[in-house]
Amino acid sequence: MTEGDYILGKKPDREIPADKIGKLELPKEDHQAGRGDEASGRNSPFWVKCWSCHQYLTRPLGPPGEQAYTCANCGAVNTI
Ligand SMILES: [Zn+2]
DSSP, X not given: OOTTSXXXXXXXXXXXXXXXXXXXBOOOOOSOTTSSHHHHHHTOXXXXXXXXXXXXXXXXXXXXXXXXXXXXXXXXXXXX
């Protein structure tokens, strides 16, 4: 993981309506790294680093209106 491959989640500075909050997902632990890289590269997830627990999580693709996501690890809301 290098700088620029992820978005740094920010602590929200305002209340975010619940219907605007998506869910971050913990990365799947598959052991297929090195296999099928080209295929997975086409739909590579967006990475978000949680401001609270510093875990890297994946953000679902769209809908674009959602700009806040709940961390699956610690439950903190991250805005991006
Ligand atoms: Zn977290």
